[in-house]
């Protein structure tokens with residue numbers, strides 16, 4: 241790979257693929273019919289994908305395929321089968337989210353590059369380093385990162401880094417959104433996001449659409465990203481039209497080549513799709529109200545047929561991007577021949593039905609022959625040199641030369657399309673059924689002030705890492721077993737989080753609750769016990785095993801699983817499920833409450849955003865050293881499974897996750913759980929019965 245940043249385009253369908261390649265993409269990413277984080281895109285059948293890979297390879301364009309959904313137990317073998325197919329083509333990389341699949345692929349096809357999808361929520365140096373250590377060749381960074389934070393990651397690891405540069409922004413950190421799943425059973429972690437967040441949700445004093453961000457555009461910053469160590473500039477939009485793809489690729493192509501994109505192109509790019517214009521708020525660390533936007537009537541009307549027609553010009557014609565050289569032989573009494581080479585592959589053809597005759601006129605016009613061979617328009621090839629071998633007394637019809645050139649390039653193309661398969665050894669999915677212990681209860685508290693009088697009924701208390709050590713010591717003195725929870729995300733705060741962990745460790749607290757691979761990395765580095773949170777998105781036995789291998793003491797499973805699906809998850813590592821609490825539906829770096837004139841000053845208390853029907857969702861702002869780090873949008877009602885805990889749940893512990901409750905309420909709820917009482921008031925069974933698509 242050259243040092244130039246790779247322009248990586250979405251290819252949601254074959255038409256978008258052509259648009260991307262003809263307008264200058266270096267690489268494309270696409271999904272198969274299954275297990276792709278854009279299940280609604282047209283996506284590619286196996287035949288189409290094989291064809292697409294050949295098409296791209298002939299043109300020096302790399303193809304990465306997304307298998308980046310969380311996988312249910314019974315989907316793993318089909319996903320592996322699909323990855324075996326991808327190795328047979330072979331593609332240039334596979335993007336994954338599911339830790340189980342990730343580890344299986346590292347064993348099954350170590351030679352196939354695996355990229356960690358942005359769905360893995362990686363955003364710290366430790367997280368990226370751990371991904372590399374586990375065998376990732378590339379890390380797709382979270383979209384919320386600032387340039388300084390990207391630099392920090394790149395300075396500490398040599399794993400390839402890929403960053404989004406243009407397209408839609410999710411409100412939530414990718415991989416941490418359960419909004420569409422909880423509200424409609426369509427899991428964003430399984431490619432089924434219903435984009436519920438684009439509907440009006442109003443924060444007090446906000447914009448009225450306080451869960452909808454403008455689209456991002458970092459095209460102006462591509463050079464800075466490259467200097468920061470990013471090797472691939474990714475364009476979002478597998479659901480978008482070919483015209484959009486071509487516009488974005490073309491603009492990125494200019495930027496990556498160090499040129500300024502023509503203003504007309506940028507205007508067209510803005511017109512073809514935006515949500516009230518673009519934002520670079522995350523990259524420039526200027527977050528806030530300015531970043532919010534929706535698709536307005538003007539935005540829709542901007543995408544006129546004139547804009548589409550002008551963008552169509554960008555990919556009407558094949559781009560001549562593969563340099564080749566020709567050598568022709570023309571001798572009296574012999575068949576003319578032509579050799580073409582791309583530097584690696586060489587093909588020679590001769591015209592056996594034609595014997596060159598002596599020229600009527602001398603000297604022969606070899607310049608004309610050269611000019612004829614240079615005519616490679618309409619092919620992916622760019623002629624960079626022609627050599628003619630001749631006795632200089634011979635004639636050859638132009639039509640014969642044209643025929644030789646066409647045939648030579650065709651054969652070269654076929655040769656370029658071939659590539660040996662990447663070896664794939666199908667792993668055996670052995671699975672020991674899990675034998676759970678009698679279910680214990682743990683309490684997760686947002687602050688030590690919530691810990692109730694009867695907390696001794698809990699096996700363990702999970703408290704924030706920032707809890708003062710004296711408070712922790714006093715709770716330990718009361719006989720409580722403590723786990724300290726790292727923030728679920730900590731952009732730019734790895735050092736501070738690590739220092740806080742060290743302080744706790746030095747005071748004898750060596751158990752930590754982690755919600756992200758970045759946290760797991762810190763636990764490994766400090767040699768302390770890691771307990772996985774629900775946000776590790778553990779979906780299947782292989783994923784449980786992956787975390788066991790990483791040294792985890794135990795892990796929570798994803799709350800997107802049903803009771804039946806939980807029953808299928810085998811392995812020996814102790815696992816827990818969420819049994820009580822308002823589930824965090826989103827984790828966002830852009831606090832919706834900060835859209836009010838008071839900003840995050842409001843966030844000392846729990847405030848609410850409201851949907852159109854007046855349903856209220858609490859929003860809680862997590863701070864570090866007084867500065868907001870992220871906000872969680874919580875469900876409008878708590879999950880309550882108190883009366884179902886003894887009915888054969890395949891888990892060793894249940895977690896009561898206290899958020900908006902005070903100590904008295906926490907105590908009452910715990911009491912009801914101990915008594916296995918039926919829930920009353922407003923509550924939900926969550927996805928435990930419903931499940932997700």
Ligand SMILES: [Zn+2]
Pocket residue numbers: 831832833834839840843861868871
């Ligand atoms: Zn806030």
